[in-house]
Amino acid sequence: NxxxxxxxxxxxxxxxxxxxxxxxxxxxxxxxxxxxxxxxxxxxxxxxxxxxxxxxxxxxxxxxxxxxxxxxxxxxxxxxxxxxxxxxxxxxxxxxxxxxxxxxxxxxxxxxxxxxxxxxxxxxxxxxxxxxxxxxxxxxxxxxxxxxxxxxxxxxxxxxxxxxxxxxxxxxxxxxxxxxxxxxxxxxxxxxxxxxxxxxxxxxxxxxxxxxxxxxxxxxxxxxxxxxxxxxxxxxxxxxRPIPSSYISGTITDIRSGWPLRAEYSLVDIDTEQTIMSNKASEDGTFFLCIPTNRNYGFFAFETGYLYHSEHFNLVGIHTADKPYRKNIELSPIRIGETMIMRNIFFETALYDLKPESVTELSKLFDLLSLSPTMKIEVGGHTDNVGTTEYNLSLSENRAKTVAQYLIEKGADPNRITWKGYGFTKPIGDNSTEEGRAKNRRTEIRVIGM
The missing domain is CATH 2.115.10.20 (Glycosyl hydrolase domain; family 43)
Known part of the structure; x- marks a missing residue:
């Protein structure tokens, strides 16, 4: 002035x-x-x-x-x-x-x-x-x-x-x-x-x-x-004071070409299924999203013609915002053989009962099936190596079946969905550490037909 x-x-x-x-x-x-x-x-x-x-x-x-x-x-x-x-x-x-x-x-x-x-x-x-x-x-x-x-x-x-x-x-x-x-x-x-x-x-x-x-x-x-x-x-x-907020930033690209994608992304409170924030990546594929603390979140990035990407942020009980997140996301085109990990699917310990906070991502998968009416998928269940081979094969099979049945009961065509349990035969993390075992306990989607 x-x-x-x-x-x-x-x-x-x-x-x-x-x-x-x-x-x-x-x-x-x-x-x-x-x-x-x-x-x-x-x-x-x-x-x-x-x-x-x-x-x-x-x-x-x-x-x-x-x-x-x-x-x-x-x-x-x-x-x-x-x-x-x-x-x-x-x-x-x-x-x-x-x-x-x-x-x-x-x-x-x-x-x-x-x-x-x-x-x-x-x-x-x-x-x-x-x-x-x-x-x-x-x-x-x-x-x-x-x-x-x-x-x-x-x-x-x-x-x-x-x-x-x-x-x-x-x-x-x-x-x-x-x-x-x-x-x-x-x-x-x-x-x-x-x-x-x-x-x-x-x-x-x-x-x-x-x-x-x-x-x-x-x-x-x-x-x-x-x-x-x-x-x-x-x-x-x-x-x-407001709710302290951190942020996640990065780029969204095509996994094959490396080209940037103007993909949509959203942050959802998976305990309430409330979308907290949503936006679209910039022309160069960059994104920036604020994350309020003290909630349990699913983060999703999705683009037409691609499998979506999900992340999980459990910030319940965290009241500080001193840890920003950096994540470069690669989306896979919907093609036979492509896979994606569903990081917001949760089961009761040692059981195959879905937890309520799984509904948000299950709804995202159902929407993906609706938008891709010719796509056929396999739901794959995976475990860590705690327990016997037989026990983990059975547990992973039942968990995969539970996800498939949820989709079918919601209205998905049963002829488009199969399921299989892999136990601990396909680890993506180190089973000698808790962090690695957590990565191995997962639900994957694989495209098996178009």
């Missing part, structure tokens, strides 16, 4: 809002700020209130001259590209839309607007991405969040469930206070919690953002009249 004319004594109208950037040096100190320049900053408009996608490659931000609208810019060769205004119905020329916050999967944009059909003043709205450029009709977040007064500065955390925002309408300390609310389901929110003193004061506090681990927060306040509006940071109290 630099002065247009440094020699002028005018304060209110002698301001130009631009974006600046600084980095923390090795000594922990912030480097001198620098203006990020064109094409984002302009000499005649005010730019501000940015929100970056989780991979840092797209920025949504506000442009104001009179009314405000939301623009975005895509990084190209490490530089920000030409800004583009988001279309209607997200932006409306006769109203203001500003202060965007993009969800970690890049599919939902939260913002404030003074458009009609709100609760009064500026409300928080959200819109869902329908393709690379278009957005759905915005929906008001409702009276759990919005009041007849102004709500400002929404920030959806990397857990995709915790929302921070400022409001002048909820019970507070005066001016704009910062609040936290969590999504109860896709359309309702918990009662907002005031972050309390000394964060909130009788002045205006807004613009809060929280790091991925949920421990540190930054916000702006005009509590000090001598310095104007400044940026502050603080350690977030435990009771208003």
């Amino acid at each position: 630099a002065p247009k004319d440094p020699t002028s004594q005018e304060i209110l109208y002698n301001r130009q809002e631009d974006f600046y950037i600084t980095k923390r040096g090795p000594d922990g100190e912030w480097e001198p700020v620098r203006n990020i320049g064109s094409p984002i900053n302009t000499p005649i408009y005010n730019e501000g209130a940015q929100s970056l996608t989780a991979d840092g490659q797209r920025m949504y931000y506000t442009v104001c001259r009179g009314n405000c609208n939301i623009f975005f810019s895509q990084k190209e060769d490490g530089k920000w590209g030409r800004p583009q205004k988001l279309p209607a119905p997200l932006n409306l020329d006769q109203f203001s839309e500003k202060q965007p916050s993009i969800s970690p999967d890049g599919k939902t944009l939260y913002f404030v607007s003074n458009r009609t059909k709100g609760k009064g003043g500026y409300d928080i709205w959200r819109s869902h991405k329908t393709d690379d450029y278009m957005w759905s009709e915005p929906e008001n977040l409702g009276d759990s969040i919005n009041t007849p007064y102004n709500e400002q500065s929404p920030f959806i955390h990397f857990d995709n469930q915790t929302l921070y925002f400022s409001s002048a309408g909820h019970a507070g300390m005066g001016g704009l206070d910062i609040y936290m609310s969590q999504m109860l389901n896709d359309s309702t929110w918990s009662t907002p919690v005031n972050l309390g003193y000394p964060i909130n004061t009788h002045r205006d506090e807004d613009g809060l953002i929280v790091n991925a681990s949920g421990t540190m927060a930054y916000f702006s306040s005009d509590i000090n009249p001598e310095s104007g509006r400044d940026i502050y940071k603080f350690e977030l109290p435990q009771e208003v």
Whole structure:
């Protein structure tokens, strides 16, 4: 918010809002700020209130001259590209839309607007991405969040469930206070919690953002009249922290050609069968997905004409996010002889009864059969080497049969499905270690006909 004319004594109208950037040096100190320049900053408009996608490659931000609208810019060769205004119905020329916050999967944009059909003043709205450029009709977040007064500065955390925002309408300390609310389901929110003193004061506090681990927060306040509006940071109290989030990143390619695939991928809570986040890989096959901790997840990557890939992340009881995951995924075309491992199929110990958390991946396999109506498969059961050969052959046979029967009972053609138990004859891990034995206890799918 630099002065247009440094020699002028005018304060209110002698301001130009631009974006600046600084980095923390090795000594922990912030480097001198620098203006990020064109094409984002302009000499005649005010730019501000940015929100970056989780991979840092797209920025949504506000442009104001009179009314405000939301623009975005895509990084190209490490530089920000030409800004583009988001279309209607997200932006409306006769109203203001500003202060965007993009969800970690890049599919939902939260913002404030003074458009009609709100609760009064500026409300928080959200819109869902329908393709690379278009957005759905915005929906008001409702009276759990919005009041007849102004709500400002929404920030959806990397857990995709915790929302921070400022409001002048909820019970507070005066001016704009910062609040936290969590999504109860896709359309309702918990009662907002005031972050309390000394964060909130009788002045205006807004613009809060929280790091991925949920421990540190930054916000702006005009509590000090001598310095104007400044940026502050603080350690977030435990009771208003989000779910700490890690991430998985990598590339998705064709296993034969190595060509990148714009495959879809999703993160599913396999205990509730709820899809937490989903997206599509970039043109170069790269993907980036936030993973909130303290849940039991299945990760799936799938592309038309290919066998899907699955991973399992059991983060139940883990409340820190200091271990990002890197995974390069190779998808196999649907051809006779190709195989895939189902990493989210679980059985009771030493039994062949499926655990409830297996349903998510079983449904994915059923969908694959439906999308590939000529494909025939063999369900293969595999064990570690604990126990006799006869015992493990019988156990693996029964487990494979259980999976096949589940698919048939769900409606799959029994003529397209066979099963076989291999015991411990085809290990993929070292049976002398627990990690290796865990890899060997698996269910595999092999294409046997087309």
